[in-house]
Amino acid sequence: MPENQHTDPFEDRFAAALRDAGHSFRTDDPAGLVGRGQVRGRRKQLLRRTAVLGGMTGVALVGVGATLLLPPEAHDPRRTSPAAGPAATASPSAASPSPAAAFTGDDMLRSLKELLPQGTFSEEQAQGTDSLMPPYARVVFDDGNGAAALGLNVDRVEPGSEQARQRATCPDKALVTYDDCTTAKLPDGSRLALFRGYEYSDQRADTKRWYAELLTPKGHHVLLTEWNAPAEKDAPVSRPQPPLSVEQLKEIVTADVWPRVVDSMPSRRDRSATSEAPSPGTRGRTVADTLAGLLPGELKVTGQGGEESDYAYLVVDDGKGGSLVQINVQPGMSDVAGKLFQGAEKLADGTLVTTRKSPGEKGAEGVVMWTADTLRPDGLRVVVSAFNTPAQHQDATRDAPALTLAQLREIALSTEWDAGA
Known part of the structure; x- marks a missing residue:
């Protein structure tokens, strides 16, 4: 059976999406093409999910309004710029532009810096509300104890949507290693998550990643992330801990300036609404339910999670120990055929099929x-x-997965994924 040269389908999807992104932002195609809205929305969700499952950035660090929306150049440790002067500490009611006016990139930077403790700034990058893409501000901040990257992102999320249900929640420890994560409901009904973890789930580097994530009942989404290094990746650790405590993170994300930023953003109905459309084969039930129904009878499901419409994971046990199984069901992916299915088997109905065996998470022994x-x-x-x-992200607990390649192939080709449109 033909084998594709790519090692991880989720990383493949991630790479393909990044190619569509352009150079100013780590998300999908920024052009406002309504006809491709569904593909963009689903790929955006997958970018976030890839970060979680691939151990690439932990919970939400890649191109999703999910959540950490730092542009690619914002993570480049080789970029340098003159340090700015010290900024005074300010309360959450720090001065900011009128909510009736658009926020520029400079406004985003100024608003963030006014809320930070005293220190110096460099590597300043930002985007305002005069773009189709969500605003962000990124700085390298030094309070005198070592330079640290900070990134703030704001976006609008449809209240009550599947996307909203994913925000301001703690990641599943079956997928992500972290020291602490708490969630709380604030008096105004907002949901707040405070996370302390690592840039790499396998902790192959000492880079720590802490964040505060806020989602208001009106759909204002605010995410502030910090590291104990001057860049998210590929930079030496500069201090034992990130500079801001979780209490300081909370104070900044709950500042009243950020909802005003969101309210001044242009409408993105195509991006928020189309990303919630269920996959054609899973209307009325979850992907996890469908996947569980396709498993061999001897497998017992001991854990599950994921999204209703296009992604799920199960932990199954055949009596020889737990085995993680994960699935993505994504419509509108014809454009990846040439890149990801070169040399693939072609069935009579035109379906392309490829199977592969590859190493698992880096740093996890024997996976x-x-x-x-x-x-x-x-x-x-x-x-x-x-x-x-x-x-x-944990070491192997058994010699092989609980499902064979033939069984995985049968599940992927099931007509259950095509039915029910």
């Missing part, structure tokens, strides 16, 4: 990932992977 990747003629892509561990 392997077996994958079946399929692309229907109508653009529906179904990718199923299984691991020989119940948690991808």
Whole structure:
């Protein structure tokens, strides 16, 4: 059976999406093409999910309004710029532009810096509300104890949507290693998550990543992330801990300036609404339910999670230990055929199929990932992977995954994913 050269379907999707992104922001195609809105929205969700499952950035550091929306150049440790002068500490009611006016990139930087403790700033980058993409501000901040990267992102999320349900929640410890994560409901009904963890789930580096994430009942989404290094990746640790305590993180994300920024953003209905449309084969039920129904009878489901419409994971046990199984069901992916399915098997109906065995998470001893990747003629892509561990970032607990490549292939090709449109 043909094997694709790519090692991880989720990283493949991540790379393909980044190619569409442009150079100013780490998210999907910034052009306002309504016809591709659904593809963009789903890929945006997948970018966030890839960060979680691939151990690339932990919970939400890649191109999703999810949550950490730092542009690619904002993470480049090689970029340098003159340090700015010290900024005074300010309360959450720090001065900011009128809510009736657009916020420029300079406004974003000034508002963030006014809320930070006294220190120096460098590597300043920002985007205002005069763009189709969500605003952000990024600085390298030094309070005298070492330079640290900070990134703030704001966005609008449809209240009550699937996207909203994912925000300001703690990640599943089956997928992400962290020291502490708490959630709380504030008096105004907002949901707040405070996270202290690591840039890499396998902790192959000492880079720590802490964040505060806020979602208001009106859909204002604010995320502030900090590291104990001057860049998210590929920079030496500069201090034992990030500079801001979780209490300071909370104070900044709950500042009244950020809802005004969101309210001044142009409407993105195509981006928020289309990303919530369920996949054609899963209307009325979750992907996890469908996946569980396709498992061999001898497997017992011991854990599950994911999103209703296009992603799920299960932890299954055949009596030999837990095995993580994860699936993505994504419509509108015809454009990746040439890149991700070169040399793939082509079935009579035109469906492309490839299977592969590859290493799992870096730093996790002995972990392997077996994958079946399929692309229907109508653009529906179904990718199923299984691991020989119940948690991808942990060492192997068994010799092989609980599902064979043939079983994964059968699941990915099931007509259950096509039915029910």
